[in-house]
Amino acid sequence: MSTALLLGHHGIRALAVEHHRGTAIHPRAAQISQRTMEIFRTVGVEQIVRKKSDEQFVQDGAIMAVETLAGKEIGYFISNLNEGVRDISPTERVFISQSLLEPLLKSRAEELGAQLRYGTDMVSFEEDSNGVTAVIHKRDAGKTQTVRAAYMVAADGAHSRVRERLGIAMRGRGTFSNSITIYFRGNVAPLLRGRNLSVIYVTNPTLRGFFRFEKPFDSGFLAVNALGDPTNPITDVSTGLTEERCLEFVRVALGSDEVPITIENIMPWKAQADVADRFQHERIFLAGDAAHVMPPNGGFGGNTGVQDAHNLVWKLAMVLKGKAGPELLATYESERRPVALFTVEQAYARYVTRTAPYLGTGGIQAVENDLNVELGYCYGDDRRVHENPRESKGRPGTRAPHVWIEYEGRRISTLDLFGHNFVLLTGPEAKPPKMDLDADVHRIDDPAFLEAYGITPSGTVLVRPDGFVAARTR
Ligand SMILES: Cc1cc2nc3c(=O)[nH]c(=O)nc-3n(C[C@H](O)[C@H](O)[C@H](O)COP(=O)(O)OP(=O)(O)OC[C@H]3O[C@@H](n4cnc5c(N)ncnc54)[C@H](O)[C@@H]3O)c2cc1C
Structure with missing residues (x-):
């Protein structure tokens, strides 16, 4: 659903087929990270998600351990979900169950042109050098149809049949x-x-x-x-x-x-706790639980899936619009798979330390601050996959930082400038470089911006459509 929604945002038509007859009927996942809320903000659903989540949950709750609810408290992992993180993002962590969230995403995806077909199975598929042909079956009507697409995203869950058919193993x-x-x-x-x-x-x-x-x-x-x-x-x-x-x-x-x-x-x-050996097979991409399965401890599973979609769709859009070659698509796996390996291990470390010490703590990663997992995941060649988002300060490969700025008479977040195109942010004294790339250019005369992005007044920062820093001249 997130993939279809984000593709719609980039002007790409998508067809999503889902076996179930409608959106989730059970609450299921509910913890939504700031990064996912930032992504929802880009596509215009942050406010409605926030409103609905307030109707359903008391926000800012604790994450803690007890012997029993009525009895002894063992300790607190987090005493207030948003304590100490409010300044780092224009958004907040919220709880909203899938049964409330999915209809909001669905209606926005449809507004943006996605076709969502429920009660429909993807029965078989074939890849060729130009695209993917799939047979889909509408369960209640007993109708079978063949559809053709340039690419296919297999977001078919932990038991992914597509992954199995492609012979891609899970390891972990x-x-x-x-x-x-x-x-x-x-x-x-x-x-x-x-x-x-x-x-x-x-x-x-x-x-x-x-x-x-x-x-x-x-x-x-x-x-x-x-x-x-x-x-x-x-x-x-x-x-x-x-x-x-x-x-x-x-x-x-x-x-x-x-x-x-x-x-x-x-x-x-x-x-x-497993990660797929590959995330791409020619024109097919694995995303979400199909690509990585983790225990729910930390609330990372669904959020990581949304981030997969966010990393992939702008690349698909650029390739489909003829603005980039298909090599760009290979960076989906090289960027997302290391992040998935890290996130899955972080969820496993929380599972072992909070629920299952009998599994043994030897050989597990230290539990990192949740913020480093949620906002600090990063891409790049130096194999660093996470960093404290307060310290990355515009380093290429990391999430471009949030700063409140004055823009055309309004107070906006720097993050509100990202989402469609490449964006070049420049200091007040910078001469924009000549670039072989379509980019929106914004000059920002604000010391807080320079500090957050680690540049001098003559520096520039190039930000990708997914809000990650592509390049920087200090
Ligand atoms: C108890 C629990 C609590 C959790 N809490 C959180 C949380 O708070 N926050 C969080 O981020 N994550 C949480 N998670 C993890 C989260 O639920 C998953 O990571 C997330 O739902 C995965 O989404 P997905 O779309 O990748 O896969 P799924 O949700 O498994 O969706 C795959 C869909 O594909 C459909 N499908 C499969 N094959 C076909 C086919 N051939 N044709 C048509 N449709 C098909 C299935 O019907 C299914 O609906 C929790 C998990 C558990 C178990």
Whole structure:
């Protein structure tokens, strides 16, 4: 959906087919990073996403661990989701579930010209030197159709059939738990005792997992990753489940029998940390969980998928418009795969340290500050894949920094200048260089801008359509 939306933003028509008959009916992923919100801001949906998220969640909650919701607190990982990060972006981290977010993205994607077909399977495909031909099947109508496209993005999830068909292997930590998500109803407000909690890890001798609750705190979910002996747990949680057993899990995690609970749904999923060997096969690109699967700890999975799309679409648009050669497309894999490897390991490190210490902390990466994962991922030749976004200061390969500036009488973020074309930002005394490239040019006479971008008044910074610094002359 993000790919179709962003392609629409670049004036490229896309057809997206989705097996399900509509947008998500379960809450599913909800933690949206500032980077994803910045991308949503570029395509004009930040405000509506923000508004809907406020209707659903109390923002700025904590991420913490408890023995049970009613009982002992173990500790806080983050005490306020946006504390200490507000100045670095024009946006904020929010929680909004997929069931509310997807219709917003869908309607904007359609406004921008994307065709989204639900209840439709992509049954088979063939690649040739000019494009991709696919057979799609409308489930309810029983109708089959052949469609032709210049390129195909396989965003078909962790069990990607396209990836399998192309013979691209996944590599990494493999699957370490057959987990479940239990969606339930029940008034948990008294157990929250006024605490503002976004994600609550539960660790006790019966189970390990995490809670998330929605306003008005009468519904939520419990994800369960492991059962029993913490040093030698049962990690196959999904086999032989009954509703009664799920009720018992929820009661144990709440630490109370007093709250009447109704189970609404149980979803099995695999906790896995793997990255595809390749992200591109000729005219086909893997994106999202099809390219990298990670445990939900950190809330990186969906966000990383949106960032894949953001990296890929401007390149596709330039190639399709004849402004760049197809070699540009090869940089999708060379830029995104190292970031995926890093992000997957960061999610795994959070899984091990927060939920599954029995997996062993030897050989895992140190847990980096969330900000470095969310805004500090970077591209380039020096194999550096992340950096503190407060220190990168316009270094080529990193996200161009946010600074509030005066522009045509309005207060805007520097990020609001990016999104369509290459952009050349210049200091007040710079002579714009001669460039063999179509770029919007903006002269910014503001010391805060010079400082943030690491240039002198005669310096220039060239920014890509995805808001990453391409080049800089100090
Ligand atoms: C409990 C839990 C909590 C999570 N929380 C967060 C969070 O807070 N933040 C976050 O960023 N991430 C989170 N994640 C991860 C996030 O859910 C995933 O990374 C994200 O949903 C992946 O999106 P995707 O579009 O790549 O794949 P999917 O969501 O798997 O979508 C793939 C789609 O492709 C369709 N499809 C497959 N094959 C075909 C075909 N042949 N034809 C037509 N359609 C097809 C499927 O029906 C499916 O809808 C969480 C995950 C879990 C399990």
